[in-house]
Amino acid sequence: xxxxxxxxxxxxxxxxxxxxxxxxxxxxxxxxxxxxxxxxxxxxxxxxxxxxxxxxxxxxxxxxxxxxxxxxxxxxxxxxxxxxxxxxxxxxxxxxxxxxxxxxxxxxxxxxxx
Amino acid sequence: xxxxxxxxxxxxxxxxxxxxxxxxxxxxxxxxxxxxxxxxxxxxxxxxxxxxxxxxxxxxxxxxxxxxxxxxxxxxxxxxxxxxxxxxxxxxxxxxxxxxxxxxxxxxxxxxxxx
Numbered sequence: 184x185x186x187x188x189x190x191x192x193x194x195x196x197x198x199x200x201x202x203x204x205x206x207x208x209x210x211x212x213x214x215x216x217x218x219x220x221x222x223x224x225x226x227x228x229x230x231x232x233x234x235x236x237x238x239x240x241x242x243x244x245x246x247x248x249x250x251x252x253x254x255x256x257x258x259x260x261x262x263x264x265x266x267x268x269x270x271x272x273x274x275x276x277x278x279x280x281x282x283x284x285x286x287x288x289x290x291x292x293x294x295x296x297x
Numbered sequence: 298x299x300x301x302x303x304x305x306x307x308x309x310x311x312x313x314x315x316x317x318x319x320x321x322x323x324x325x326x327x328x329x330x331x332x333x334x335x336x337x338x339x340x341x342x343x344x345x346x347x348x349x350x351x352x353x354x355x356x357x358x359x360x361x362x363x364x365x366x367x368x369x370x371x372x373x374x375x376x377x378x379x380x381x382x383x384x385x386x387x388x389x390x391x392x393x394x395x396x397x398x399x400x401x402x403x404x405x406x407x408x409x410x411x412x
Contacts, residue, residue, distance in 0.1 A: 226386075227403045285330075287340050
């Protein structure tokens with residue numbers, strides 16, 4: 184089982200719709216969860232992080248975390264063509280010997296079409 | 298620009314040559330990470346420094362790879378005797394641990410092509 188699995192893409196949504204990106208993880212010691220956006224040929228750019236169960240909102244983005252189900256999601260409201268990118272889910276387990284390294288999923292490609 | 302910087306941005310080399318990459322973290326950040334990313338995959342952790350101490354190395358990091366952070370500021374990643382399988386984007390990230398988490402910010406990356 185992969186440590187982090189993201190919903191297979193590519194995901195295509197019309198402009199103005201809600202895009203839903205999902206991620207499951209296997210390490211129950213995971214403490215913090217991150218969503219990064221990566222445009223083609225560029226490096227990952229932090230969107231937001233979450234470490235408490237529930238929802239966290241930042242502008243058009245909402246992250247949802249359910250530690251019991253080992254599930255984290257990202258909702259993008261009012262999707263824009265500029266949101267078209269690869270979205271990477273990552274977790275951070277600060278316990279044990281893993282320090283602060285991030286473990287990433289393979290990414291989900293999102294396309295927002297006008 | 299106060300973000301993470303990396304140099305060079307692109308490197309093309311022949312198999313068997315040595316290459317060295319540099320990363321300059323955000324100035325107040327004491328943690329520095331190296332990751333490698335190949336096409337269609339998420340970044341994979343390579344190694345991590347807190348100040349000048351290298352605290353963790355991935356099993357992915359063969360003996361041909363070495364990293365340093367001599368004064369706890371910039372870091373270098375050297376690959377000796379490059380192989381075609383080393384072709385990838387090498388990403389550097391830095392962070393300053395906060396009360397709740399440890400948020401990493403990435404540099405633009407160095408794209409390595411081994412011919």
